[in-house]
Amino acid sequence: MLRRLLLLVAAGGLASAQPVVQLHVRIPMRDGARLCTNIFRPSLHGRFPTVLQRTPYRKLSQITPGLKMFLDHGYAVVTQDVRGRYDSEGEFLQVLQEEQDGADTLSWIARQAWSDGRVAMFGGSYVGMVQWRAALSGHPALRAIAPAVAGGDEYFDRYYSPGGAFRLAHRLRWIAENFRPPNRPVADFQKMITFLPLGRADRFVAGRTLDFYQEAMAHPAYDAYWRSRSTRLRADSIRAPALIEAGWYDPFLPSDIAMWKELRRRGHPARIIIGPWGHNMNPEMPGADFGPSAALPLRRMEIDWFDAWLRHSAPPAPSGVLYFVMGVNEWRESPQWPPAGVEFMDLYLDSSGSANTLHGDGRLLAKPPTLETTDRFDYDPKRAVPTLGGANCCNFRLLPWGPLDQRPVEGRRDVLVYTGAPLRESLEVAGPVRAVLYVSTSAADTDFTAKLVDAAPDGPARILTDGILRLRYREGVERAVPYRPGAVVEVEIELGETAFVFLPHHAVRLEVSSSNFPRFDRNLNTGRLQALETQMRVARQT
Incomplete structure (x- = not known):
C-alpha cells in the first residue's frame, strides 16, 4: 500500500x-x-x-x-x-x-x-467579514480595509471543512452565544455537541429553528447556494487595498491565504500577515513559547496601511507575505506564497501492519517501502477521537487551540501513528501540506483524518496542522460520490498551511484516524444524510 x-x-x-x-x-x-x-x-x-x-x-x-x-x-x-x-x-x-x-x-x-x-x-x-462585503460594493469612499481572521468563503470558513465535515463546535457554540434567548440557560456543552439529529441542534441550543442553520444543513456540498455567498469568487469587485491578518492556529487561515492569492492574481493591492496566533490573535498558547517577537504592533501597522492609502503619506507596505516561522521563531518576508525556492517533499507511510498507537511500528520514510502493508482500526462514533489543540474556534475554555501535546490521543488503538527517523539537521516546511492515502471501509460513508506533528526528543508531540475528509467528497466537495463498502480508493486530505522548522533530533510524525470531535461532527457511518441521522455504526477502516 x-x-x-x-x-x-x-x-x-x-x-x-x-x-x-x-x-x-x-x-x-x-x-x-x-x-x-x-x-x-x-x-x-x-x-x-x-x-x-x-x-x-x-x-x-x-x-x-x-x-x-x-x-x-x-x-x-x-x-x-x-x-x-x-x-x-x-x-x-x-x-x-x-x-x-x-x-x-x-x-x-x-x-x-x-x-x-x-x-x-x-x-x-x-x-472582518463585513469589511469584505462592504468592499464588494466597490464604494468609492472605502479606501482600505484590514480584515483579521476573516476568511473569504462562508462554506469553508464557518460551516464545513475543505473535506466536507461540519464545523460542529464552532457553529453550535456561536449559536448558543448569539441566538439563545436571554431567559434560556446555556445548553451543556457535552449535550450540545452530542445532540442528534444534527439538523435539529439549532432548536436544542437556541430554542427555535434558525433559517441560516437549516439552509446550511440542507447544503452540505459546495453548491450554487454557497458559491453565491462567496467573497473570494467575487474578488474582482474589490477595489479597497487589503491588509489581511491571519494565524497559523486559526481555522480561517486557508481562506485568508486563498483570498490574498485571489486578490494578487487579479492585480489588486493586498498584503497578508500570518503569525503564531489563534482566532484571538494572541501568541500565548499552552504548549509553545514563540518568543517576544511573536506579538506584532498590529494596530500601528493598520494605521500605517491606512495612512498610505487614505493620506498617501508614505508608500504602502509591499503586497506580499509577512509570515512567522515557528520552531525558530523568526519573521520572514516573501512576495509570494509558498515562498520562492520551496519544493515538494514526499514522505511515505510504512509499517508491519501494526501502526496503531504511539507504541506501534508505523514509520515515515524518505523513499517508497519495498513491501506494501496494511494497517487497520475500528472507528466507533460513540468513542470518537477527541479534539486536542489545532486550529479551533472560538472558546478556549471549551476547546483549546494551539500546539498541544498529542500523546494522549496517540495512545488510542483507533489512531495510526507514523514517525520519521530523528533529523540530523533542521528541516524547514513552508506552504500547504496534504496526505494521500489508499483506504477502504466497511461503511457506506466515513471520515479519514490526518495530523502533522512535531515529535520532540524529550517526548512532547506538538500538532502543527491537520485535516479531515468525508469519503463521499473524495472527488471534491462540489458533489457527493457514492462509495461501495470494501472498495479501495485514493483520498487526498488537505492539512492546511504551515511554516515550521523541525529542529535536529526532532522527528516528523503523521497521525491517521477517522474523527476529530467536537471540532468536526462525527460521521455516523450509515451513508445517509448526516443532518437527519440518529443511528450509528462501527466502521472497519483499512
Missing part, C-alpha cells in the same frame, strides 16, 4: 485635542431600517478620514486604547451594531445584508461635515 505525505520544504502621527463623542446616532439604510452608531472625532472642528467598525458583538461606546490610537493619529472612529443586533433595527441575516448596509453606512459617513470622504475599515472574525 503506497501512501504519501506531501510537504513543501524551503530551499506619521497627529496629536488629538479633546475627542468629540456622539452616541446612539441612528443611520438610515435604504430600506428604512436604522442602525445604531457611535462616533468619535479627534476634535470639534476639522474634516477627518474615518475608520469604521461594524459588529454583531455590540459596538464600542468608550474610547479604548485601540480607538485612542486612531484618534491620536487624526482619524475619526465610527462603530456600529449591524442590522438586527443590539440597538440596531431590522433582522440579522448574517453576511447577506452586510454589502448593502456597509455601502449605505459609507455613503452616510462621506456626507458628514466632519468627514473628508475617505474611509477605512478594521476588525476581526465577523467584523
